[in-house]
Amino acid sequence: MQFTPDDLTAIRLSLTLAALVTALLLLIGTPIAWWLATTRSRLRNVISAVVALPIVLPPSVLGFYLLIGMGPEGPVGKLTEALGIGTLPFTFGGLVVASVIYSLPFVVQPIQNAMEALGRRPLEVAATLRAGPWDRFLNVVLPQSRPGLLTAAVLGFAHTIGEFGVVLMIGGNIPGETRVVSVQIYDHVEALSYGNAHALSLAMLVFSFLVLLLMYTLHPRAVFSAGVHPR
């Protein structure tokens, strides 16, 4: 059991993709989670449902619409072409966009849960200590939601590493560009090189286990500790 040079390329690609996507997810997911946790807007349920869609949709359906949408005839495709980026399907960029959408619920939900658990009180306390809205968000909400943010980062990373269907639909199978580990395993199996498939599969298995172990170890020393807690 040994990794081929192609395997190593795939591993590197998977890790790069997951790291980039996790960073983007935290940037995008945190404000969405905050909005969902605090808004009284009637749009809340609609947005919640949209964010959660990737959990229930088959990856092929999601991948199909992304392919259409980002293709030369799709609205996103037209936009990216007009901007001179070209179309996104079958590129690393396309994979990043698709992964962000695909893993969004796994990041938004833990953050949202942590923020909802905070309740109004810490924010009111901060307001009476002259902290404005931004100050409250950065210096009270974020640090107090840390367990949720950590969980979100781990889940987002792991989920991106583990995706397969969407990649296949949108990215095809271009070595060094879109051929990530899960696709590489698929290729090995197609080519009946079970030994190679096994090496990579075992690596994924061990990796996934370690990630989850890490999460359960790090995981929330209680969100409600002695200080601030909701009424």
Next chain:
Amino acid sequence: MSTIRASFNLDFADFTLDAELELPCQGVSVLFGPSGSGKTTLLRCIAGLERPANGELHFNGDTWQAGKTFLPAHKRPVGYVFQEASLFSHLSARGNLDFAVKRAPARDKPIAFEQAVELLGIGHLLERRPEQLSGGERQRVAIARALLIQPRLLLMDEPLAALDQRRKQEILPYLERLKRELELPIIYVSHSADEVARLADYLVGLEAGRVVAAGPLAETLSRLDSPLHLGEDAGVVLEGLVLAREGKWNLVRVHFNGGELWVRDNGYRIGSQLRVRILARDISLAGQRHTDTSILNILPATVDSIASDEDTGQALVRLRVGNSLLVSRVTRRSAHALGLREGQPIWAQVKSVAVI
């Protein structure tokens, strides 16, 4: 005199606040009433944590709310102490204090860090995290934090309510020091007659979202038609000055505005100020001055007014002693037997005087 003028109108599903009041911009004003009377909501309106559609709030000439003007909570120069410990759990005690220090107005800092720490006696707790502090200690850190934001008005929402009796007794002296040593107006929400007696200078009674009584403490407590429903706690509070010590009997003589009282000597300094509380049930009345009695404090008084107590068999009698007012509760039968009427001279026999 500078004042805080407020009027709020706020509708919740199950509760309406409709309050109008004017408070002095000095000393401790207590908002007093049973739970559900709207005292916390009123305090939150003053802090800017609630936004009543109809409301007006002027602090010492500054407008915090009027018509469309609404200063959000983080722009009001108030400190707020919440009912339960409200320390940020991600910061140490010192971190919590620094949170306030960093956000206090840059120029005007009358309360130094060391002073706040010393005043609340929390010097040895600074490096601890909130979960390593007792309830009382957390509340002291929270009070110090509220002071370090350099407020011009301190709002306290039943800061002792979540604590047991012993912890309350542990914190009350700190609150009294705060009151003595800082020239900071305090609005204090409470449903405890004890806290009112110890801390209040000005008393506002609330019931079902309305102000039912408001005035200086002595005046409000001596009202016979008092809507405060103090029951067994009915009584007055007098400010006194320790005149002399009678070492032999372990007593001190305390002068108040209208006479003198013997009080048990707990080591008070001569010349120091104290507050004594005399409950209505502890004053009995006599037509003549008795000398063959164990009662130490017998004061010449005149009957100011008489009213029936809530308990129908009883009468409340307001007495004038010099410039002070006392309230006595006697049975209506006794009132009849003594032929009590307004203006009548009478002896007030004070069975017990509590220094608070």
